[in-house]
Amino acid sequence: MFELSKELEEYRNKVRDYTQKVVKDYAKTMDETNDGGDKIVKDFGEMDLLGMKIPTKYGGLGLGEIAFAIATEELGSESGGASHSLHTQLNALQLLVSVGGDSAKDWIERGVKAKEIYAVALTEPAAGSDLGALQTTAKPDGDELVLNGEKIFTSAASFSTKMVVLARTSGNPGDKNGISLLLIDSKLPGIEIHKLDLMGIRGAGVSYVKFNNVRIPKDSIIGKEGDAFRGAIKALMISRNGYAGIAVGIARGAVEEAINRAATRKQFGKALIEQEWIGFNLADAYIKVEAARLLTWRAASLLDKGVEALTEASMAKYFAAVTAAETTRTALHIFGGHGLNRGSKVERLYRDAKIMEIAEGTNEMQLLAVSRSFQQKK
Known part of the structure; x- marks a missing residue:
């Protein structure tokens, strides 16, 4: 159902390659110093990542929301801070597009190239x-x-x-x-x-x-004075799905780390992954990551078709955030004492994951949005 086009596959490989070559090592520095997002954003501008879902008439690539979900997932698998930095710039540009349109064209084009950081x-x-x-x-x-x-x-x-x-x-x-x-x-x-x-x-x-x-x-x-509320809400609802992508990435990164750890760490003469309860927990986490991605891509595909998809975006954000929190906790448990070290990848992802349940609308706000959709159908 969500087979990626050749263009999106190439785009994912591009972001994945950058994530593994740059972000993987840089993530620890960002976390330790609470700094460094400006370098990341400038890299994004040079790589055309900031124009991924911006219409071509504003200097973007026009690849849409699935591209956004892909990029935030790839970056999120190594660093919530790096992925959030991408999300922020796209959120700002989406606001300028939604509220300002052609009147903000110059500022959108400058943002796409990171000539301005918003x-x-x-x-x-x-x-x-x-x-x-x-x-x-x-x-x-x-x-x-x-x-x-x-x-x-x-x-x-x-x-x-x-x-x-x-x-x-x-x-x-x-x-x-x-x-x-x-x-x-x-x-x-x-x-x-x-x-x-x-x-x-x-x-x-x-x-x-x-x-x-x-x-x-x-x-x-x-845009028009006093008339930004509707456009701002639209932009924020769209950006909610990008945050779901970050959460999917954090969850995936944690599961991958946990699988590698369980496959190589031996206790009582066999690998941890051969212990049934560990294998089952990893399988459960893996399934939830796949489900969270599908929810995110489903909402993204609807948004790309011009469907409002507010309920679908809320479902994706809620489920992805909960999945990130659960899977990072599972990964931390499998790593045991080693995972508790400040700065270890699973410890960092565990802290990033908690933010996902609060930022861009709390879990409760997502549930409220979904429950209101039931009431509207009556």
Whole structure:
């Protein structure tokens, strides 16, 4: 059902080759230093990875959502931080495409080549999945807007050149109207950026950002003023499936490590994999990874056909996140004491996996989205 085209096979091999030659070794450095995402993003630009699903009229390759799922899986199998860095740039570009369209063409083209590195400033301390509740404001003052507010978990902020910001240009928290998408310089006076020390996806530049009377030109607004909510929601729902791809990659990487360990480690005269309970646990984990990939590719294929597929993307993200958490725990258990060493691959993937259950919408939010689809059918 999901036989890849020759073009997508070649694309997967390209990303896999880069992952094994560069990311495999670099992942430990990113994790230990909580830095290095800028190098990865620049590599992505040189390899045309940032244009994978961007329409050709904006300088992209137009390969679609399955290509995105493939790339995030390959990178995720070695590093959640590297895969998240790809996801962030594609998320920013998707926002510019969905909200700005042709008016943002130059900025999209620059992002595709990594001439600009974008941070995505959406989530606030009091407004996570509920974007309508955001409180950051951009109020007019002459020919400028004055930006005030706080953003949390702003990906790539610490090394970005530009920020894609959702802010309220009119109305009150709770209103879906009056929300605008802004594109601003990351180094403007009044912007404070504090990199967070997260347990997983380290090196991706995830930061707390505060805007203190930041003065920006009115043409910083992308698309129509006050009309960004619908386009932002669409972009975020699409990006949710990319996060499912990261989770599939983390789960696959953990299972592969566990299989290799169980095949070579001997106890009581035979390999661990010959112990029935270990073999069964690995088989269960392997099956779930395959199922998670199929759910992810199914949602991606529907999105590529122009189907909204919000329910399918939520199912994929939920199941892939749960699978990542379960399989990394299984892998860590099979490695025993060796897996507990800080910096071992399975220990790193275990920490990355937990992020998958929270970021881009918690597991509970995915279940809520799926349950609402039942209600709509009645």
